[in-house]
Amino acid sequence: MGVWIWVLVFGFVWGIGAHGLDRHPHTERISGSAGDVLEDDPVGKLKVFVYELPSKYNKKILQKDPRCLNHMFAAEIFMHRFLLSSPVRTLNPEEADWFYTPIYTTCDLTPNGLPLPFKSPRMMRSAIQLISSNWPYWNRTEGADHFFVVPHDFGACFHYQEEKAIERGILPLLQRATLVQTFGQRNHVCLNEGSITIPPYAPPQKMQAHLIPQETPRSIFVYFRGLFYDVNNDPEGGYYARGARAAVWENFKDNPLFDISTEHPTTYYEDMQRAIFCLCPLGWAPWSPRLVEAVIFGCIPVIIADDIVLPFADAIPWEEIGVFVAEEDVPNLDTILTSIPPEVILRKQRLLANPSMKQAMLFPQPAQSGDAFHQILNGLARKLPHNKNVFLKHGEKALNWTAGPVGDLKPW
């Protein structure tokens, strides 16, 4: 008799499970490394204390140049706004697990809109000096339970040129802190262990406004719009994108399957929705907003950047969603892409169609559950509880406050 009851219960549970699978016939659930991590709710798992910095570090900078809200580095500003009104925020620093410093280091823009990183090290240093003298929490861990959002090209190396960035390395004062950055490359100076990689900011409303009906047939095989040669800085090629973009152009410029050009069409977003593969090659830095756009528009991203670390790599199985091509294999790109079996392609498209995947790449205002803000908090929550060596013993010092180039030590 008891056996039959167990059989019934088992059948009931299995029925529910099967029903759950049927809910999304043309999307597939993404199982990350720890189950369905993308849908975790961070509220209740961590507490974040937001330092009150004088407005010269954040508001005044934004007032001087409101363009910072729209460019691809806007994540730092929106993260600040999100944390101010989020349930994970606590006003009592004694119970906080993580400390956030609202400083906009990527908002000093040229007339063209490109951020200049030259003052950022001094600005960061001055902010850290402020928080370490006004609150005791920096000194007790030397920053190991603090996190900073540094979305610039090479993160906290604060330079746009890779050689210079490698020379500088990560700002010495940030060596123990957790860095939330867009840059990610394995075995690179500018990526610390334990950093959280985030997608670059892409305006959600603008992308939503360009959606086309789902039944429009995908007729473009490979799509790319952007520079192949950076004529201003590297006219002969070889430096820009490590020659990979130039290789794409030289090998496939007359191939009808590859819709690639340097134009700026007004139908860029619509075209991506009509393409099966979207190339996401590296530029001067390995990351690019194209990845976000490809995911939102259901186009399979073809990532050409050796050793790149993609956003939320511990929660999203990028290997199953995108196609990775080594830079040296670019001349065989067409063979690689056409030899992918159609079932694999359909599976990738189903994974991309999953709404939680698209949500995780966006920074919507106001914040919604499952979006990139929540994924950052999830990442921070996964690093808890803090290791014992985070808290320094009395009198112990780990950071060298005078390290780094002389110019950085000047006050800001």
Next chain:
Amino acid sequence: MKLSALQQSYTNRRSNSFRAAGGLDSSVDGSGKSPAAVFWLVLHGLCCLISLVLGFRFSRLVFFLFFSTASNGGTSGLYPSTPFLGTTADIAGSLSFQANSSPNLELPPNRTAGGISSSRVVVGRHGIRIRPWPHPNPDEVMKAHRIIERVQREQKLQFGIKNPRTVIVVTPTYVRTFQTLHLTGLMHSLMNVPYDLIWIVVEAGGTTNETASLLAKSGLRTIHIGFDKRMPNSWEDRHRLEAQMRLRALRIVREEKLDGIVMFGDDSNMHSMELFDEIQKVTWIGAVSVGILAHSGNTDELSSVVHKKAEEENLPPPVQGPACNSSEKLVGWHIFNSLPYVGNGATYIDDRATVLPRKLEWSGFVLNSRLLWKEAEDRPEWVKDLDKLDGVSEEIESPLSLLKDPSMVEPLGSCGRKVLLWWLRVEARTDSKFPARLVF
């Protein structure tokens, strides 16, 4: 992300050339600073002179000759794209800089802070890899097209029409010079339709072997019937006869109780494939927009005046179809404006004047076949019974005559904004020297 940093990269390279790092410099260091500096200056000057003479950046040649064999093994594909277009002559600087950065296996970038394992990826100049035959491979292209087709099929399964109904196409035709041309075009369109199809072909003057052989090539399910009258010569009479032929076909739908969506596919029209997807959405009777390509194929003075005026006013091509208000409800009809052509329209087939369409073409309408059945359970009351119309006592100009209430027509194609088919009547002269039908 770079600023226009040609200056900066220039100074960067210059500073690097004097930095002590890498094989080439180390041998010179021991002998002291000034001989080394003089040596590099002399070398620099020498290379400048050589490149002035040769006309390209000399150091690259040296670089590729000495170092390209050492770097990554697969050199079969390693072709620099524009190797010899240098203009500046910063030779010594670039030489040592490249020596520092290129042979990635010999010189790991030891600028990194200690403790981090050296990266496989090196900063600096890389060759642009081009394969020996950088052109499309036809096998790859075929494979890609198969992938595209599979993806589109999947899209149709997921987002397309869930329960497609049979499409019943009604075509009046008759044997003439251009019949093969027009009918083949229509046939190929119908063969590409992804739904079940029944093609009812009504032929004026009785069924002929030529038409039958043409239809047999399609592989579609066809019903070929003959109509006893012959096609008259004047356009007015032709339209009337075609209306009667279509009614004949509708009676067949009624007798055989064919189930599906009836559309009127004239053999001279051009249909887009989206039309067949769109008409699946009809409930009882729907209307689509028809683009009118009214033209005369000659340079008659009168007609060209009309056309010039039309071009001057920048008129879009005329479209016949449903007109909607802002809440997507049918409020009226766009019909062809025949005022500019008054008096100039063609009356006979051979006229060298513009052939004009009717006010509302039959081909712009689609019907649910159940409207035509004798007893259909849920047939709405605003439809007249087909038996009461015989096309002789009253003029049947368009399917609207079948309805008691013309406002019940559903506008299709995003309320008539999308033009899904094009009307064009091009016929050869009756005294054309070709045989009755073209023989290919």
